[in-house]
Amino acid sequence: MNVSIKRRSLTESEITRLMQDIRLFPDLAYVSPARWRRLIDPYVLEVDRVFAGACGVYRFDHWIKLGPLVLLKKYHGKGLGKRLLKTIIDDYPAVSVFITSSHPAAQHTVESFGFQQVSSFFSLPKEVKRFLIRQLTEHMNISFLYEAIRKGFSLRKGKRKFYVKLADAGAASI
Incomplete structure (x- = not known):
């Protein structure tokens, strides 16, 4: 299995495939096609030169927010999400x-990289809370609400958890 991780824009075909898979999984929040298109140089995972998933990275203050992070169903359980996450963190x-x-396997992977769980949204650093509120208001639309309700009632969803990993003290900033 030849795995590559690149930073590039997503194609319309890749966005369509991500959208189809997101509908199937209760733990993946709705992400509009427009939001996928607006990502600046997302990390794109390919297996044997075939699109396998992507992760967006948002920069704010001295932080980055990872996600949406989506692997196509066919690639789950192969350690590829862990590989993608390690590349980004590095x-x-x-x-x-x-x-x-809210995905149990993703939570386990995040914890294995030394991320610390934060007890609630209200316990997050203020910069992160501001960013999340701004992001929610930018992406809130009828499709987002519909999918949240549909998944909440019809699919079994895990508990949403928040994680932070603080920067290395001796490293230079971005």
Whole structure:
């Protein structure tokens, strides 16, 4: 299995495939096609030169927020999400990292990289809370609400958890 991770824009075909998979999984929040298109140089995972998934990275203050992070179903359980996450974390040693997930396997992976769980949204650093509120208001639309309700009632969803990994003290900032 030849795995590559690149930073590039997503194609329309890749966005369509991500959208189809997101609908199937209760732990993946709705992400509009427009939001995928607006990501600046997302990390794109390919297996044997075939698209397998992507992760967006948002920079703010001295932080980055990871996600959406989506692997196509066919690639689950192969350690590829862990590989993608490691690449991103290694690329940002001097920046604190935030990620949130309700997916148990993703939570386990995040914890294995030394992320600390934060007890609630209200316990997050103020910069992260401001960013999340701004992001929610920018992406809130009828499709987002519909999917949240549909998944909440019809699919079994895990508990959303918040994680932070603080920057290495001796590293230079971005």
